[in-house]
Amino acid sequence: MRIDIITVLPELLESPFEASILKRAIEKGLVEVHLHNLRDYSSNNYKQVDDYQFGGGAGMVLMIEPIDKCISELKSVRDYDEVLYMTPDGEKFTQGIANELSLKGNIIILCGHYKGVDQRVRDHFVTRELTIGDYVLSGGELAAAVVSDAIIRLLPGVLGDETSALTDSFQDNLLAPPIYTRPAEYKGWTVPEILTSGNLPKIEAWREQQAIERTEKRRPDLLDD
Structure with missing residues (x-):
């Protein structure tokens, strides 16, 4: 399995994958996890990835162009089974969804930030929207780590006793x-x-x-x- 996480704060996601079960799963070659800094796909020298929303209102919105560039680049190399978007108004993440996603091959996880992403991203790129609970975080990074952990621990060979996950x-x-x-x-x-x-x-x-x-x-x- 390969998980590509798109974020404006990759440093926030480094630690969860450098310890414990997730680290061992990566070292054993059971999963690949790649972090992509959305600012690397900005079209200006200021590395801008957000802008004010049309119609006014508080809060910035992640722009469509850098997200399009990042996802398009990833898709030019391989096929993806899902493009997940972490958002408070998404479908509640459950063990059943984790089981389902653990059977996939390649997954992209887009982390929301600020007020969220341009709606056109959700309309044309995202295949599934998920939330880990009825509350709002400062960004989707921690939620992406939670989803990744729940998926990876289900992969064959990750846990010492493969039947352990079945009794969770x-x-x-x-x-x-x-x-x-x-x-x-x-x-x-x-x-x-x-x-x-x-x-x-x-x-x-x-x-x-x-x-x-x-x-x-x-x-x-x-x-x-």
Whole structure:
């Protein structure tokens, strides 16, 4: 998989891909992540990529020309399955969407900034618009990092145990059940006996029931879906 991220603040995105699981995935050649500074595609000496909006109003808008140049250059080299745009009014990003995107080959992620991008970018270049929550960030960079992390960890070979991602919260519209590790007793607080019984079928049944109960209590909306 290859992920190309278009941003006006590439330095904000460098750190997430230089540590932990994401770094190992890149080093193992399981994914390529490339950051593209939108200012490199500006047509003037001031590296301008934003301008005032037509009709007046507060806030600057990312211009269509540098975005067009960047996306067109990327597409001249390879085909892309998706051009994602991170925006507060996009489709809510979910585990299901992460699963779907993890099966793609090449993805472009465009980070919104200021008041957003010229609408013509959304009309003619973007294939899917995503948000990570009902709130507004100063830019789409952190959201792009979140989406990239959620996708990359699903790629075969990224996690030490490839079945681990299958038991994450939201995979079956259920939250994950409680988990425990050693010691079995600590300050009088004990691990449920079923987990130390060695009876795997009963353990799995217990975990499923716990997942259902936790979801009913904390996120009943998931069960409606």
